[in-house]
Amino acid sequence: MSQNLFLRRVFIGLSLVVFLGALWMGCTTTVKERRGESAQTEGKELSQSPGKYYHFEDVLVPGELKYKPRKSFVYETPRFKAGILVFSKWWLDGESLLDFFMFHMEKDNWKLVNSFKGKESILNFSKPDKTCTIRTIERWYGTTEVEVRVGPLGEKKM
DSSP states (O other), rough: OOOHHHHHHEEEEEEEHHHHHHHHHOOOBBBSSOOOOOOOHHHHHHHHHEEEEEETTTEEEESSEEGGGGGGGEEEOSSOOOEEEEEEEESOOHHHHHHHHHHHHTTTTEEEEEEOOOOOEEEEOOOEEEEEEEEEETTTTTTEEEEEEEEEEEEEOO
């Protein structure tokens, strides 16, 4: 009887592992939805609906990221606009997210200053009059959080 109970528990445990694995694989998405396709096909998909511009007209954000207005803020004067925009998404491929930003920031005339890549990645960009820092954090429970920080460059002291 105890052996029968043991076999049931093993069967239930293995079934649970297979089910959760299938669920995890089925729910994953990436910015480049299908990595196996050719680069030419991916480029067409990105150019049709790559994302959305939020408060900054030169920082494109992937459309699948969810904007978090309660964690974000924007400060604007007649001379400049600065702020932090926060986004998040479940089960996102961090590498393709960084590729998206590097590609589209360059298209919007930003120059990559430096980058740090890992579970927490940082991309620093600049233009003649402003800077942008994009920080991505991959949480252990499956959420990826993205912070986009834009601000002016310091003015020269006289």
